[in-house]
Amino acid sequence: MEAMARTNVKRGKTTSLRRTRLGRKVGRAINSGLLFLVAMTMLYPFIQIFLKSFMTDTDIINQGGFFVWPNTWQIEGYKSIFEADSVYNVGHAFLISVFVTAATTIYQLTITTLAAYGLSKRFLPGKKFFYAFFIFTMYFGGGLIPYFILIRQLGLLNQIWVLIIPQFISVPNLLVMKSFFDNFPSEVIEAAKVDGCSNWRTFISIVLPLSKAVLATIALFIAVGVWNNWFTTMLFIQDPDLRPLAYVVQVIIDMSVGRNTQDGQTVQLIGKSIQYAAIIVSTVPIVLVYPFLQKYFEKGVMIGSIKG
Amino acid sequence: MKSFLGKKNQESNNGVRIAPRSRAAKLGKNIWDNRFFYLIMIPAIILLLIFAYEPMYGVILAFKRYSFKLGITGSPWVGFKNFNELFEQEEFWNAFRNTFVINLLKLVVSFPLTIILAVQINAIRSKVYKTFVQTCVYLPHFVSWVVVAGLIFSLFDESSGPIYNFLLSLGIKTNVFGDGNQFVALLVLSDLWKEVGWGTIIYLAALSNISTEYYEAADVDGANIVQQFFHITLPELLPTMSIVLLLRVGSLIGGGFDQIYNLYNSQVYDKGDVIDTYLYRIGIGDGNFALGTAAGLFESLANLVLLIGAGVVIGRIKKKVE
Numbered sequence: 001m002e003a004m005a006r007t008n009v010k011r012g013k014t015t016s017l018r019r020t021r022l023g024r025k026v027g028r029a030i031n032s033g034l035l036f037l038v039a040m041t042m043l044y045p046f047i048q049i050f051l052k053s054f055m056t057d058t059d060i061i062n063q064g065g066f067f068v069w070p071n072t073w074q075i076e077g078y079k080s081i082f083e084a085d086s087v088y089n090v091g092h093a094f095l096i097s098v099f100v101t102a103a104t105t106i107y108q109l110t111i112t113t114l115a116a117y118g119l120s121k122r123f124l125p126g127k128k129f130f131y132a133f134f135i136f137t138m139y140f141g142g143g144l145i146p147y148f149i150l151i152r153q154l155g156l157l158n159q160i161w162v163l164i165i166p167q168f169i170s171v172p173n174l175l176v177m178k179s180f181f182d183n184f185p186s187e188v189i190e191a192a193k194v195d196g197c198s199n200w201r202t203f204i205s206i207v208l209p210l211s212k213a214v215l216a217t218i219a220l221f222i223a224v225g226v227w228n229n230w231f232t233t234m235l236f237i238q239d240p241d242l243r244p245l246a247y248v249v250q251v252i253i254d255m256s257v258g259r260n261t262q263d264g265q266t267v268q269l270i271g272k273s274i275q276y277a278a279i280i281v282s283t284v285p286i287v288l289v290y291p292f293l294q295k296y297f298e299k300g301v302m303i304g305s306i307k308g
Numbered sequence: 309m310k311s312f313l314g315k316k317n318q319e320s321n322n323g324v325r326i327a328p329r330s331r332a333a334k335l336g337k338n339i340w341d342n343r344f345f346y347l348i349m350i351p352a353i354i355l356l357l358i359f360a361y362e363p364m365y366g367v368i369l370a371f372k373r374y375s376f377k378l379g380i381t382g383s384p385w386v387g388f389k390n391f392n393e394l395f396e397q398e399e400f401w402n403a404f405r406n407t408f409v410i411n412l413l414k415l416v417v418s419f420p421l422t423i424i425l426a427v428q429i430n431a432i433r434s435k436v437y438k439t440f441v442q443t444c445v446y447l448p449h450f451v452s453w454v455v456v457a458g459l460i461f462s463l464f465d466e467s468s469g470p471i472y473n474f475l476l477s478l479g480i481k482t483n484v485f486g487d488g489n490q491f492v493a494l495l496v497l498s499d500l501w502k503e504v505g506w507g508t509i510i511y512l513a514a515l516s517n518i519s520t521e522y523y524e525a526a527d528v529d530g531a532n533i534v535q536q537f538f539h540i541t542l543p544e545l546l547p548t549m550s551i552v553l554l555l556r557v558g559s560l561i562g563g564g565f566d567q568i569y570n571l572y573n574s575q576v577y578d579k580g581d582v583i584d585t586y587l588y589r590i591g592i593g594d595g596n597f598a599l600g601t602a603a604g605l606f607e608s609l610a611n612l613v614l615l616i617g618a619g620v621v622i623g624r625i626k627k628k629v630e
Binding site: 024027028031032034035036038039040041042043045046048049052060061063064065066068111112114115117118119121123124125126130133134137139140141142143144145146147148149150153154166168169174198199200203224228229230231235246249250253254256272275276278279282283286287290293294 | 335338339342344345346347348349351352353355356358359360361362363364365366367369379380425428429431432433437440441442443444445446447448450451452454455457458459460461462463465467468469470473474501505533565566570584587588591592597600601603604605607608611612615
């Protein structure tokens, strides 16, 4: 934070110092213009699919250009995916997603925070070993099949818990949090000890409240990851009532286009506005938390990147 | 561990002789005093043992014939039979080659463009505009490949896709889901679209640490922007670039499952099938667990070798530069 403030001051000084040549100004305008194009490239696919989700299929097909606008706004796509007796049952899947995301975020955040705080303790005998124990899993793994067999052996197949229990840590997140705790002012902890606080008390009522920013960042990262996770469901869950939204959207898109195309002819089983409505419904929550994410994540990622 | 030994040496330097027995007792006391910190690591350690280390033990299945009844431990050993079978399959080598080619193309395209984008963003003066650009370019990173695949299907739809129609109006009839080469181009470009913005963050952090005095001095000396880029910005970014490159090279074999699984079909297997998708089809799809485990182990080991190799190379380069 301090370092950032310092650079800002420096930059401000440079503005006045630097000679404003015409060439520089033109260059800067070109730069800004190019970046505007880049920014629009990032937004365009979302905007067009948002608009198309309110159009009828005929309307969508008739407007094949870059700029589309609904002739008549309709919400049939949304209606049909939210019907309780429809095969998609997006409303139910949405609730499953909310539950799984909330539960996993709390669970994973707790385990990650505890482990990171333990690893950040200075002069802890065997610390290097524990550190290596965590890091090693980043570089080597048993692979998909042994993992699949393990999950089956544990009796987690077709259970909602399979979406939660194995998602207990992400080592990169652990490293970000560890480096945050590494830089935590030790005087504060020493002062608490002098006041007779136990390790647990110090952790709960002093360290955690001062770590809100990093905790919020990691929590949001976890939540987005869980919300987007469709693969675990595809692997382990057959019961349609246990499917979270990410997987239902995957099924809807998968059933409609792409797979089983013959001679470049697209086989279409599900209406376009239905697909697009499903995509929008699954994306909106991310867009809603996004401003909060952005506020924090640069800081979080930077802390992580310093440590490598 | 090191810090503990350091402490001990310090004490012996002070002339205090510590008998071995008391040293062990001291270590015991040190551990006991820190029991809180060990205790809070226990949940993560137990879960890692179950969900990460147990499957590592499970890789022995690569050398066995899987029997559902006997489980991994009880299944009979078959030596390298699974690997021989795997290496005889043309589909495996095809997937292996595709993985490497696709990842290399992604690296070649996105590595320089990410740096250029970061430098461009860093050059924006207006804080509001900068935030706006950053908000837009980071966004695709946070949506899943499922959603991005949906977006791509809509953009390249043959009746309503704006990109498809635009290219058609230029006389180019695209067939991104049917033609292998076009499919690979789609993979590279959609990966660029999704991750280029996110990739700039690490460079922006490095750029904000470059002292502006360098640029001021260069201005006084009359160096133009291009000269400043090559003589100040690029050398300052070198450490970050080498870390990013190391990590990318270390993951050249593997990955890409979410993207490719959601976009591909049997028509583009020849160019678009990668190890992870192949492994999923034979392992989960066909239920050939032993063969799937062998493919997974091969992938893990190849990656490990690449990562270590890249680390050694970069370490040598760094030494030479210094």
